[in-house]
Amino acid sequence: MTRLAMRVARLDRMLRHAAEVAACICLAVAASAASFQVVARFVLDLPSPWTEALARLSLIWMVMLGLSVTLRNRALVSVDLLPAALGGTPARLLHWTTLACVLTVLACLFWYGLDMAQRVAGQTLSGLEVSIAWGYAAIPVGAILSMIAAVSAAISPPAADIEDQL
Incomplete structure (x- = not known):
């Protein structure tokens, strides 16, 4: 393995x-905020205005960050029938075409997520009193990390498939 490949x-x-x-x-924060919301509302009879916004924000970040991990581990649902039936060069062509499609979708997510984060930068999230841009920023950040993960998984597959780990 070359020095550059090792660094990558x-x-x-x-x-x-x-x-x-x-x-x-983010998952722990969302679960804690939602639990606190239930206790505050139904046990203490004091609804909390910030817990729902925090849980929603945390879930958005969790999904976008988790997407990159899922792509890298090749844990997304896939159908292996066609690549297995094709074999050889057609299967490799399908693999690289699929990667190009994934990167295109992620590039669109990055572009429009960045645009939306910039558009709403002056608005605040009710309950938390932070910029709504913090929520939308998860989209371009997650898209960039997912692009890196998708390319990395295509070039250097993970050591074991997810089925082998179960």
């Missing part, structure tokens, strides 16, 4: 680990 692999591992940890933290 190290960067890929670091980004994947950071995205995975951040997505798990």
Whole structure:
């Protein structure tokens, strides 16, 4: 393995680990906020105005960060019948065509997510009193991380498929 390939692999591992940890933290924050909301509303009879907004924001970030981890681990639902039936060069062509389509969708997510984050930068999220742009920023950040993960998975597949880990 060349020195450049080793650096790219190290960067890929670091980004994947950071995205995975951040997505798990977002899930914990969303679950905690939602639990607190239920307790505050139905047990204490004091509805909290910020918990729903925080849970929603955390879930958006969790999904966008988790997408990159899922792409890298090749854990998305896929149909393997056609590539297995094609084999050889047609299967490789299908693989690279699929990658191009995925990258195109992610590029659109990046572009429009960035545009929306900039458009709503002056608006605040009720309950949290932070810019709505924080929510929309998850889209371009997640898209960039997902592009890196998709290319990395295409060039260097993960050591074991998800079915082998179950």
